[in-house]
Amino acid sequence: MTGIILDIAEKRFPAAAGAPARLIYSDFRLEVAPFGFLVLLAPSGLGKTTLLNMVAGLDPDFAGGIRFEPSPGRSFSAEGPRIAYAFQSPRLLPWRRVRDNVALPLGRDPAAAEKAMAMLREVGLEEQADAYPERLSLGQQRRVALARAFVLDPDVLLMDEPFVSLDEAGAARLRDLLRRLLARRPATVMFVTHDSREAVELGTRIVRLDGVPARIVADIPVGLSADERRNPALVEECRRAVFG
The missing domain is CATH 3.40.50.300 (P-loop containing nucleotide triphosphate hydrolases)
Incomplete structure (x- = not known):
């Protein structure tokens, strides 16, 4: 560490x-x-x-x-x-689906989609993977932000x-x-x-x-x-x- x-x-x-x-x-x-x-x-x-x-x-x-x-x-x-950063607001990109928001820090990693889905399962939002952020509650958006932070390990x-x-x-x-x-x-x-x-x-x-x-x-x-x-x-x- x-x-x-x-x-x-x-x-x-x-x-x-x-x-x-x-x-x-x-x-x-x-x-x-x-x-x-x-x-x-x-x-x-x-x-x-x-x-x-x-x-x-x-x-x-x-x-x-x-x-x-x-x-x-x-x-x-x-x-x-x-380094991962979780901000005061979730800061999700509204034009990207949830899974793409989570995968964003991984850049061109060929396993980005797989890693994003694994993180969404961990935070209990796998079924929301194809939703856009506006369809989520604030609590769910904050879960997505946590998934995006931890997907980097x-x-x-x-x-x-x-x-x-x-x-x-x-x-x-x-x-x-x-x-x-x-x-x-x-x-x-x-x-x-x-x-x-x-x-x-x-x-x-x-x-x-x-x-x-x-x-x-x-x-x-x-x-x-x-x-x-x-x-x-x-x-x-x-x-x-x-x-x-």
Whole structure:
């Protein structure tokens, strides 16, 4: 698996539309261990999504560096680690069928169609393979987005509030699905949420950010076992212990 080392000397948002330039990160360092499930908690607008975008390579406009380090005995391909990103919205292409949306990250892989169908079976949407995204509920669209992320067998999985706007029952089902997918396809995860209960239920480590520029104000390990995470009472007890 892949560890992530972030050394952000400086990240600014430039002045725009009359607003002044804004310093987001300065001398910021964060390490994510291989197989870790790191949850980022912070107030809105503090730069959580920006951090994921820098890790994904979508925002290279910063001073510093981000390194990916394979665990002992592992190595990357020439292209580096496989990175998958699940966004706040599912971001499915409306003119493509569900199976084609899932296969999209595989490019010209001759087995793309077969792999996409296998992932749709895993997330319980095989019967929707030929549907267009508009025919799916939001929960189903988010399942498709998870399938699209995992079809890569990613080394690194970035998730930016992927279950937002769902009711609690729907979000709980998707959290359970995510745990099952990770059990079969382990990855190093960086997960953004505003939900402290979700953070405890999923994460092995919770990092809280605050201030301008953003800084780490708490770094909390979560020691719940896989079985304990399925127990709502134990999750709530741990959440109260961590957050008060």
